[in-house]
Structures are given as C-alpha cells and as structure tokens.
Amino acid sequence: MSKSVHRFALLVACATFFLIIAGANVTSHDAGLATSDWPRSNGTFFPKMVGNLFWEHGHRIVATGVGILTIALAVYLQIRERRSWVKRLGWIALGGVIAQGLLGGLTVKMNLPLAVSAAHATLAQLFFLITVSLAVFTSRHWVTPESSVTENGAGVSLRSLCVAALAVILTQLVLGATLRHSATWDQDLPTGLLLAHVGGAIAVTLILGATAATVLLRHRTEKYLTRPALVAATLLFIQLLLGLAAYITRVASPYDPQPMTPMVSVTVSHVACGALVFATTIVLTLRVFRVLRVDRQEYVLAPA
Amino acid sequence: MFSKRARMWLGLIAALSLLSLASSCGGPKTDDNTNTGDGGGKAYTSKGDEGTVTGRVSYTGAAPEPKKIDTSADAACSAKSPNLTNEDWVVKDGKLANTYVYIKSGTLADGTKVTDYSTWPNMPTSATLDQNGCHYKPHVLGVVVNEPITITNSDPTTHNIHFTPKNNPDWNQSQVNGAAPMTHKLAVAEVLVPVKCNQHPWMKSYVGVTKHPFFAVTGEDGSFTIKGVPAGKYTVVAWHEGGANGTEKTMEVTVPAKGAATADFSFGATALGQPSSLQMLPAIEFPMMGKH
Numbered sequence: 001m002s003k004s005v006h007r008f009a010l011l012v013a014c015a016t017f018f019l020i021i022a023g024a025n026v027t028s029h030d031a032g033l034a035t036s037d038w039p040r041s042n043g044t045f046f047p048k049m050v051g052n053l054f055w056e057h058g059h060r061i062v063a064t065g066v067g068i069l070t071i072a073l074a075v076y077l078q079i080r081e082r083r084s085w086v087k088r089l090g091w092i093a094l095g096g097v098i099a100q101g102l103l104g105g106l107t108v109k110m111n112l113p114l115a116v117s118a119a120h121a122t123l124a125q126l127f128f129l130i131t132v133s134l135a136v137f138t139s140r141h142w143v144t145p146e147s148s149v150t151e152n153g154a155g156v157s158l159r160s161l162c163v164a165a166l167a168v169i170l171t172q173l174v175l176g177a178t179l180r181h182s183a184t185w186d187q188d189l190p191t192g193l194l195l196a197h198v199g200g201a202i203a204v205t206l207i208l209g210a211t212a213a214t215v216l217l218r219h220r221t222e223k224y225l226t227r228p229a230l231v232a233a234t235l236l237f238i239q240l241l242l243g244l245a246a247y248i249t250r251v252a253s254p255y256d257p258q259p260m261t262p263m264v265s266v267t268v269s270h271v272a273c274g275a276l277v278f279a280t281t282i283v284l285t286l287r288v289f290r291v292l293r294v295d296r297q298e299y300v301l302a303p304a
Numbered sequence: 305m306f307s308k309r310a311r312m313w314l315g316l317i318a319a320l321s322l323l324s325l326a327s328s329c330g331g332p333k334t335d336d337n338t339n340t341g342d343g344g345g346k347a348y349t350s351k352g353d354e355g356t357v358t359g360r361v362s363y364t365g366a367a368p369e370p371k372k373i374d375t376s377a378d379a380a381c382s383a384k385s386p387n388l389t390n391e392d393w394v395v396k397d398g399k400l401a402n403t404y405v406y407i408k409s410g411t412l413a414d415g416t417k418v419t420d421y422s423t424w425p426n427m428p429t430s431a432t433l434d435q436n437g438c439h440y441k442p443h444v445l446g447v448v449v450n451e452p453i454t455i456t457n458s459d460p461t462t463h464n465i466h467f468t469p470k471n472n473p474d475w476n477q478s479q480v481n482g483a484a485p486m487t488h489k490l491a492v493a494e495v496l497v498p499v500k501c502n503q504h505p506w507m508k509s510y511v512g513v514t515k516h517p518f519f520a521v522t523g524e525d526g527s528f529t530i531k532g533v534p535a536g537k538y539t540v541v542a543w544h545e546g547g548a549n550g551t552e553k554t555m556e557v558t559v560p561a562k563g564a565a566t567a568d569f570s571f572g573a574t575a576l577g578q579p580s581s582l583q584m585l586p587a588i589e590f591p592m593m594g595k596h
Contacts, residue, residue: 033466033502036476042462050378050461051503111474188548
C-alpha cells in the first residue's frame with residue numbers, strides 16, 4: 001500500500017465528482033445537442049466556447065481529463081499495488097470510463113434518446129462508485145484496520161442495512177437521471193416518474209436514516225463508522241431540501257426564456273448532493289464490511 | 305476470477321443498469337392535434353368557385369409583458385440583439401400575432417373530405433427560416449408536407465437547428481456563421497413542430513405541417529386569410545404556443561362558393577397553459593408559482 005496511490009485514487013474520485021457536476025450542467029442547460037458533432041464540436045476540438053457549447057464541450061474536456069487520470073490510476077495500481085483484485089478494479093474503472101465516453105458520444109449522435117441518456121447518467125454513478133471504492137481500498141485504515149467491531153447476531157444486520165441503503169440510493173439516482181432526461185425545461189414533468197422519484201426519496205430517507213441511527217446507537221464510540229454515518233445523514237437532509245427546491249424552481253419557470261439561473265443552479269446542486277450521499281454511503285458500507293465482525297452465538301443442545 | 309461476493313455486486317450493478325434502461329423506454333408519443341389522416345392521394349381540381357376564410361385573433365385581458373432574455377452567454381447575440389424579448393405572446397392593441405390558423409378537417413360541397421386529397425392547386429413550394437439576431441424569423445411558420453424549408457444563419461455566431469417533432473424524425477444540425485443555407489423537409493403532417501437552438505436555449509420557433517395549403521399565421525394586427533378554400537363545411541383551429549403543447553381554439557365555418565367565411569378567435573390569460581405536474585400534484589402545489 002502506498003500513500004501516493006491512495007492520494008491519486010482520491011484525486012480521481014474527486015475529479016469524477018466534478019465530472020458529474022459538469023454533466024448535470026449539460027442536462028440542466030439543455031446543452032446536450034449544442035453541437036451535432038462528436039467527438040469534435042462544430043468540426044473542431046477547440047471551438048469557441050460560447051452559449052451552451054461552453055457546457056457541452058466543457059463536459060467533454062473534463063471527461064477527457066478524467067479518462068486520462070483513470071488510465072494513469074490503472075497503470076499506477078498495476079505497478080505499485082500488491083493486491084491483484086485492486087489492480088483488477090483499476091482496469092474495470094478504465095473500462096467503465098471508456099464505455100461512459102462511448103455512451104456519451106452515442107447519445108449525441110442519436111439526438112439524446114432517453115434510454116441512452118439515462119444509461120449514460122447511470123454509468124456515471126457506477127463509475128463514481130468504483131473510484132470512491134478504490135480510494136477506500138487504498139487507504140491506510142482499510143489495509144491495516146485500527147479496530148474491529150463485534151456485533152452479536154441480535155437485531156437487524158448492519159451489513160444488510162448498508163447494502164440496502166446503497167441499493168436504494170443507486171435506484172433513486174437512476175430514477176432521478178431518467179426524470180431529468182425525460183423532460184427538458186420546455187416540457188411538462190412526467191408525473192409518474194416524478195412520483196416514483198418522490199417515493200424513492202422516502203425509501204432512501206427511511207433506509208439510510210435507519211442505517212445511520214443503527215451505527216450511532218450500536219457503535220457510538222467507533223468514529224471510523226460514526227463519521228461517514230453522520231455525514232451521510234446530514235447530506236441526506238440537505239438533499240431533501242434541495243429536491244424540494246429543485247421542484248419549486250422547475251415549476252416556477254417552466255416556459256420562461258432560458259437559461260434560468262435559479263433552476264439550473266438548484267437542480268445541479270441536487271445532482272451533486274445526491275452523488276455525495278451515494279459516496280458517503282459507499283464509504284460507510286465498505287468500512288462496515290471491513291471492521292464489523294458478527295458474533296454468531298452457538299447453541300448447544302442440552303443432553304437428554 | 306471473482307469471489308462470490310464480487311459476483312453478487314456485479315450482478316446487482318448489471319440489474320440496476322437494466323432497470324435504468326427499462327424505466328426509460330417508453331412508447332412513442334402521439335399527437336392528436338394534427339390532420340394526419342392518410343390522404344387518398346387524389347388531386348383536387350379547381351372549380352373556380354373557391355372562397356376564403358378570414359378572421360382576426362384577439363387577446364382578452366391584460367397581455368403578458370414580454371420578458372427580457374439574457375443573451376450574455378454569447379457576445380455576438382448581445383451585440384446584435386441587446387434588447388431581445390420572448391415572443392410567446394405578441395399582443396398589440398388587443399390583437400394577437402403568431403397564431404397558427406388552419407383547417408383541421410371538413411367536407412367539401414361535393415361530399416368529399418379534405419383528407420381525401422393530397423394535392424391542391426397553389427401548394428407552396430418553399431419556405432425560409434432565418435436565424436437572425438439570435439432569434440428565429442419567422443417565429444411561427446406554416447408549410448405543407450415535404451415542402452423544402454431553407455434554413456439560413458444571418459448571425460456572426462454558430463447556431464444549431466433542432467427540430468423536435470413527435471411524428472417526424474428528430475433533426476439536429478449545427479450551422480456555423482457564414483455557412484451555406486441548409487434544407488429540411490417534414491414528411492408527416494404535424495401541428496406544430498417545435499424548433500429550438502440548444503446553443504442559445506432561448507431561441508424557439510414552431511412549424512405547422514399540413515397536407516393542404518389551408519393555413520395562415522396571424523400578423524401583428526391579429527388578422528389572417530386562408531385563400532383558395534373550396535366551398536364546404538370545415539373545422540378551423542387556431543393554435544397558439546403556451547405550456548408544453550400550446551393552446552387550441554376550434555370553430556366550425558361554412559365557406560360559400562366564391563364567398564368568405566369569418567372565423568374570429570380569442571385567447572386570454574387562461575390559455576397560457578400550466579405544467580401538468582402542478583395539476584397532477586395538488587398536494588404540493590404552490591399557488592404563487594402558477595402565474596406566468
């Protein structure tokens with residue numbers, strides 16, 4: 001394990017988060033088709049960055065940067081990392097970012113079909129999951145855990161709660177991405193998807209809330225676990241407020257001359273905060289799996 | 305190669321990706337605002353007794369104030385159109401411009417239907433959509449199916465022209481400043497096809513596509529004239545943008561031989577259209593948000 005590898009993995013995860021924000025800006029500005037070209041923009045790799053081309057081409061530049069960083073990380077892991085499964089995860093990340101770039105190009109060339117755009121947004125979150133995981137796997141605390149927490153078999157398993165929270169958040173992110181890509185600012189919001197997203201928010205609140213509460217109640221002295229649990233719960237609260245604000249700003253200016261700065265900034269913040277909730281839940285889940293030992297009581301039958 | 309746990313995670317990821325694709329796949333949207341009946345392919349022969357449909361479209365109540373558009377994202381737009389406003393509701397002395405009026409259906413005096421014909425005398429042969437001052441001229445355009453629409457860029461900046469129809473194929477092309485005009489045709493009747501520029505998101509226009517030449521767009525005085533209409537009974541529709549799908553007003557008229565029928569329409573504040581999400585979710589409706 002190398003400290004520099006961990007720092008580099010952390011850098012790639014942060015760059016991926018920035019890329020998600022850049023992508024959210026493309027959707028909120030309705031800039032995905034600001035040019036019909038791909039990979040070039042209006043016939044050049046260096047177009048004049050005016051109007052919505054700033055967001056679309058800017059997204060491509062940031063994505064290229066993340067792609068280069070991911071190549072470097074995969075090679076770095078291959079050279080410096082001893083664990084073969086971590087090396088393999090580095091190459092999976094590289095495959096993910098290449099697939100993501102191709103999906104991005106495909107959706108532009110096909111004039112943003114909903115299925116491809118939603119898949120592009122979903123793969124973004126999955127790639128983020130991989131980069132955050134790599135940052136966790138290369139950390140000192142992961143390699144040499146300073147503590148081990150024991151949990152008796154009674155009550156709901158914390159591991160199961162964490163996995164459920166992660167799954168429901170990812171599903172919610174998929175729903176949110178589909179909602180965003182199915183209605184640009186000049187169209188009505190699809191009510192069914194909107195209700196599904198609201199339902200998803202309730203499910204995330206219940207499950208992630210229960211997960212954080214369980215961590216705080218059972219392992220309150222274990223900062224390695226309580227920190228990400230508290231951060232996730234705080235971010236979830238902010239995310240719910242941002243979701244409400246995103247809805248209000250969206251319905252307040254659906255057909256006004258664009259760009260509408262309040263709507264764009266709030267919806268982009270909502271996407272960014274959603275990614276952060278996901279990231280902290282990934283960290284919490286991985287840490288729980290690393291340090292938690294389940295003590296299964298053995299029952300011995302009394303002699304007859 | 306992978307442990308059982310890793311395989312479980314990969315399976316979960318694959319399942320969620322499939323969920324994403326499945327949740328986003330929907331059937332094609334339908335639009336019942338069009339006169340899309342498949343014509344019989346007959347050619348109408350003029351009898352020399354055709355008439356006209358004329359009228360005026362007015363706006364009742366206080367007209368919405370034009371909203372200033374922030375064009376600062378592109379200096380070329382700011383320089384050429386420093387005071388650009390939206391054109392959703394252009395009202396002058398109570399008369400409404402940019403309303404698309406067309407014959408939706410009807411029966412000719414000889415008992416045949418409008419939709420029985422695909423060829424009419426004096427079918428328009430070309431139309432032009434110009435990008436000038438970072439807005440479209442005209443704002444509302446009428447064409448017949450397969451009529452070539454010439455698209456020009458008169459601005460010192462790049463635009464992209466994006467037709468977003470429901471019944472015709474989506475079409476998006478970039479057009480740099482100084483580029484030669486482009487041509488686009490719409491093969492299926494559709495009222496109306498929104499056109500936008502994703503580069504400059506405030507730019508929008510609408511193109512009405514019909515199988516016959518019986519349409520018109522109101523001028524600044526709200527008036528329109530549809531010429532060459534055979535004698536008969538017709539359903540005339542006035543369409544104006546507003547909301548996601550616009551607002552329609554319908555009227556039945558009878559065109560006498562060599563005569564004129566009048567069709568006056570009126571739009572008002574209630575015609576502005578509201579997002580359906582507000583209507584569908586009254587529990588989280590914010591009354592102050594409904595005003596436009």
